[in-house]
Amino acid sequence: MKPGTNLLLMVLLFLASSCNQNSRKQLSGEELTDLPLEYAKSFEIQNGRNFKKLKIYGIGSDSTNYETFKLVPSTDKVAPQQGVIPVPCKRIICLSSTQLTYFFELDNIKNIVAINSSRHLSHKGMNEKIDAGLVKRVGKEGHFNIELIASLNPDVIFVSPFKSGGYDALKSLGFNLVPMAAYEEETPLGRAEWIKMIAAFTDQEELADSIFNGVAQRYLALKEMAAKVEKLPTVFSGKMRSGTWYVPGGDSFYAHYFRDAGAEYVFTDDKKAAYPLDFESVYSTAAQCDYWRILLPDPIDYNKASMIAEDVRYGDFKAFRENRIFACNIRKKPYYEQNAMKPDVILADYIHFLHPELLPDYQPEFYELLK
Template sequence: MSRMVQTGSMIGLLGLLLLSCQTNKKKESSDLSASYEKKELEYARGFELFRSEKDQVLRVYNSKSVDSTYQDFKLVAKKTAPDEIQVPCKKIICLSSTQLTYFFALDDIDPIVATNSSRHLFHKALGEKIKSGEVKRVGKEGHFNTELIAGINPDLIFVSPYKAGGYDALKNLGIPLVPMAAYDEKSPLGRAEWIKMIAPFIGKEKQADSIFQKVSLRYDSLKNLTQNVKKRPTVFSGKMRSGIWYVPGGKSFYANYFRDAGARYIIDDEKQGAYPLDFESMYTKAAACDYWRILVPEPIGFGRKALLEQDGRYGDFKAYKTGNVFMCNIREKPYYEQNAMKPDVILADYIHIFHPNLLPNYQPVFYEALQ
């Protein structure tokens, strides 16, 4: 009986401690809001920005956590404490091409001093800097050249929170690791709005606001074109990879794109992420679909014949038979360097494919029919 009482007391105490932590966390957030002016964001959900007369605070949320934990980064004009980041930054390391897109959109690559890889980099100016050695290559996840990174001594490193276990070696360098989680946003404009997260680090807030506003207005204008279409063609996405078909869920980023472009995504569920299916399950769902969208890293010139050589069963899909497979080959197009900041362009590509009469003179940029 005594043990039960002790156990009950411990559980009660633990509950109080947990409640206290949650309350402190909420209080901290409330205090921050009281001391700072919060920047209004339209679509992005993964970060927040707070400004005072002296500094700014960037808050990046961990969407993978059930309790919505976050990291705060204090941005200051003059650094006086180890946990502060002095802005504008002079030396930044980007560990993903998807991070670079925001610097390209802001037309400012000068602060970039190193990247993880430049294997398929299309950006000419940054490519030349890498070739000359002005911008260093620091390796990939799990194989970073920590000595080189320490020697560069950057102001910060933008990391991807989706690369599990790849940054342990960097945590001991004492360099701020700022998560770039734009790719967890479920709306195309949500991803684009992360340009406002990058902007304070390089002193380009006004430019970022202006660029995003233009992209947003054009995206909404294009989206309005499809609101009253009478027929919405069906579409499915992806292909087999190592024996598995990874399917974007019915509430995923791609599903939102297809809906805005006036199509009906064949996967109708509540899932936001991608999940695996075998070929038979996918065929059952998509055999009669009107269109098939694929994003691939294939040799230049990859076409219908090459796709069929990968798996002869692809030829059984209606979309393949009717020539309605549309593809973006990342070996030929700078998709990963640009797509986050060009949702309006990608939406126009999709609309032109699904409803060519709505954009009759449009020339696709990323996606085109597989020949």
């Protein structure tokens, strides 16, 4: 055989082998296309021919630490097994109220059969289902009613990766536990984009895209408006809790919010999470700040007098003296069950206080001046 003929034969064999491999790959449904994500970093979805592959990264978005789930059509009658979930799911358990916001936004709570607790829950439809016994309360981390959960036979249980206790017992029963790591996202829009992950379980991807695009457009328009201001007011956040002041890091989720609202956050480190400081350390940095933002889990009538009763030193802050404390009291407002899908609303709230001239007719939804 001539050398040229031998080379041609090798090439043909290689091409035939490649075609066969590609055919097998396509037939097995392993050709995957990525779902486009603009802001979320802690999950990925890939679409196969007749399934979806979901990858959720561990805390810290460590690419070497993730969980993978295969979502298959429920019409395929696949037997229940770890890592394989028929969709749309018909029996869903949410073990954190923050997960519910995505279902509320999709207007789809019909298949939720249990939640961890209804304390402070304000959603009318969900409360009606709880009162009617259609949605069960299964307890909190470490105190789950395992027997009740088992009797509900859920298709999927959404859990918080930031909490622990009781998960091993649930997993040992063969249930699929899907971590909701939206609160690992570093930007407000990254957190909101997790609606696309939930939609993969409810077959509402098109609606999720539409909702998210609307939120993102409104958020970016507000951000652009605030970026044009000439003077950036200074802002700080939080207050003492059990002798410690937890300060959002300079590159944290809340720091992004403040900068997008046209403010200068006074803690300029590169930390992404909140960290503890004593009163003196906070005061030395924030005493002359223009504004003070607080998220309150306190009685509904909490006010400036309540602050002074807690610690008379609060009165020494400039923002306190000049009545520039804007606060959201989670006892009055459904912050935790809505905030993930309302970054545009929260940004508008911030801008209303930080730059009142930009949104003169706006009525804040979550925050209000502390009286």
